[in-house]
Amino acid sequence: MIRLLAFGILFLMAGCQDNEQAKTIELQENEPVSTDRVIDRNGEVENLALLHQFLKDTAENKQTSLELTRYTIEGAPIYWKVEYQEGEYSIEVDNREDNWGSKNIENYQCHELSEDVTGSLTDYNFKSCEDGYEINLLSVTNE
Structure with missing residues (x-):
């Protein structure tokens, strides 16, 4: 019983x-498609031009920011906000809406954003981060 x-x-x-x-x-x-942020729905990326503008601005050492929403396989949004100023990236990752995540906001500081091309995939990775972290911002299939 x-x-x-x-x-x-x-x-x-x-x-x-x-x-x-x-x-x-x-x-x-x-959800309507937002035009002010990059949207990653498990590899289907929208508003990629915003990422390219962000990369261009950082290459020119301009103060800039980028907002990104990455969806989990289950469909939960994880919100990213990246600010660039004077050679430093401040990253905020908000996964409070992810049922399987830690449900908190995490903050990181990094000194480098690399563009790593492997075959048909480009990974945008933060490197030289505090505590030795390497953080994947986005992976995009090359066209």
């Missing part, structure tokens, strides 16, 4: 999680 009750509770909890994921995916599909 206890096993049956425990199984019922687990089944109910699993159903609720699937329902939450379905709501997140539904919201993502109905």
Whole structure:
């Protein structure tokens, strides 16, 4: 009897999680395309011109910023804000809407943003970050 009750509770909890994921995916599909940020829907990247402008501005050592939304496989948004000033990148990653993430805002400082091309893929990676981190900003399939 206890096993049956425990199984019922687990089944109910699993159903609720699937329902939450379905709501997140539904919201993502109905969300209007934002033109003021780069959107990465699991490899389908929108507004890539904003990234290219950001790269151009940083190459010219101009103070600039970039906003990016990367969606998880389950459809949850993770918001990125990158600010560049005087050779330093300040990165804020907000994953509070990710059911499987740490649900917090993380901040990093990095000195380099590299463009690494491997075959048909270009990775934009932050390097020379505090505590030795290397952080992937975005991966884009070359056309």
